[in-house]
Amino acid sequence: MRLLNRRIRIKLRIIVKQNAIAFAIFTGWFALNFIIFLGITKSPVTSLLSLFYFVEYPSLWGHFYPVFSEFVIFGLIFTLITVELFRKYNPKETCRLLAAELKNHIIIISYTNLAKRIKYYLDKKGRNNVIIEEDEKKVEDLIQEEQPLIVDEPADRTAILDARIYDASLVLLTEDDIELLFSTIEEIRELNPRIKIIARCFEDNIAAILEKNFKVETLSTSKFAAARIIEKISAIPSKVTGIAEQQQKKCLIIGLNHVSERVGLQLASIGMNFKIIDIPKYEEEGLQSGLKEHIISGDPRDSAFLLSIGIEDFDIIVMTLNDIRYIMLTLSTIRELNKECRIITRVFSDDLAKVLARPPFDAITISSTKEALDYLIQKKVL
Structure with a gap:
């Protein structure tokens, strides 16, 4: 309700500011005519009654005034205000003025x-x-x-x-x-x-x-995302058990970025077999990777490319991109070629997370922005 009241107040302020000429004409016309009527009638009461059309004073000006006001002055003012409203009103200015009142x-x-x-x-x-x-x-x-x-x-x-x-x-x-x-x-x-x-x-x-x-x-949302991805990878059972369980998993990370870099460094530290697909279209500017021996370039939407890198042998697929269309096309292609692998994907929409969690994708979804929000709430800064 307070925000609504502020909006109304600000809009009125904008209207007055943008139509200053029209309001000046309006005020000046009434002020001038009050003086004229006062000079003719010598009575402030009669002047006010004539000014606001309650009576028509029996004189040439008394007959002329209401007709001229109605058809010319009010017509001009109405035109000025409506034209200026349609031409000049900019909701961005209202938004900015609302911000300035907080x-x-x-x-x-x-x-x-x-x-x-x-x-x-x-x-x-x-x-x-x-x-x-x-x-x-x-x-x-x-x-x-x-x-x-x-x-x-x-x-x-x-x-x-x-x-x-x-x-x-x-x-x-x-x-x-x-x-x-x-x-x-x-x-x-x-x-x-x-x-x-x-x-x-x-x-x-x-x-x-x-x-x-x-x-x-x-x-760092990438730090949150990487931590969650590592947690999910660790929870996925390997085909073998024992001391080398984590090393036996084979992981494919899609997208070279800060998230994949953090995940890759963690996987390298425990000796896991993994590859990162670098997609030039989604390169992060300024990223200097320390995992060059694990990086391959290609388009993961292309079945031929996926088969050439042995997609059927990977146990875990990690999607780190944020392009919804690209994610859907890539994961759909991967699922056709490898129905057994576990898919972990970042999502930036709760609705998309629901879709990807269901067949045919059956993906484990994580949201680094949600993790970041939860962190801020926990720290009581919001």
């Missing part, structure tokens, strides 16, 4: 899958929050719903100020973009040196710099 709120920078989960949780709890996102397409739904939102570059000082950084209780950076992280955090720290900042960061060495120099708590 206090003791959480600022979420970048509208990622993690940000969506966090916002959904905060909205359910009734916690004020504002999103800063540069890509308008990503937040079209929020714009239509007129949620507190700033469509602007997160590192821009104006955007941060409009998000009321001085009155916020927490900033969450949910995009793992090193340049964006440093530029945004530097601006935030200049404006509010004491505010708590939690930043998503995949690389441990970068995380150490952020924690030491900027007093930023870091969060």
Whole structure:
């Protein structure tokens, strides 16, 4: 209800601001005519009655005034207001003004899958929050719903100020973009040196710099995902038992990224046989892999490629990509060629998780963003 009241108040403010000329004409017309009627009638009461059409004063101006007002002045004002409303009203401005009215709120920078989960949780709890996102397409739904939102570059000082950084209780950076992280955090720290900042960061060495120099708590969704994947791999029984049980499992990891790198290093440490399929289309910029001897390049949607690497011999398939269409096509092809393998896949949608958990996929699904949200809730920062 409070948000609705704020929206109405802000819209009225926008209407007045955008139609200042029309309102000036309206006010000026009545003020001028009150003076004219007062000069003719010498009576303030009669002047007011004539001004607001309760009586028609028997004079040339008294007959002219109501006709001219109705057909010309009110027509002009109505036209100005309606044209300006349709031409100028921008819901993004309402979203930005709503953001500027918040206090003791959480600022979420970048509208990622993690940000969506966090916002959904905060909205359910009734916690004020504002999103800063540069890509308008990503937040079209929020714009239509007129949620507190700033469509602007997160590192821009104006955007941060409009998000009321001085009155916020927490900033969450949910995009793992090193340049964006440093530029945004530097601006935030200049404006509010004491505010708590939690930043998503995949690389441990970068995380150490952020924690030491900027007093930023870091969060790695890839670390959460890798830990869960290793846990699931360990729980899958091998074809043999005993001391070499884990080593006898054969694992295929699809996608070369921070998650697969973390998982691969863990598997290498216990001597498990594994391969990572590098798909150039989904390469993560700046990733320097230390597992080059385990990496192969190809398209896992291609049956011929999968057969060439012996897909039927793998016990475990780990899908680390986040392209839903690619995931579905790849896992469907794998299932046709290897009906016995166990599939572990990352998902970013609860609905997709339900689909992949059922036949023909029968996949074990994990959500690193859900794990990250649970971690933040457990830490009581939300």
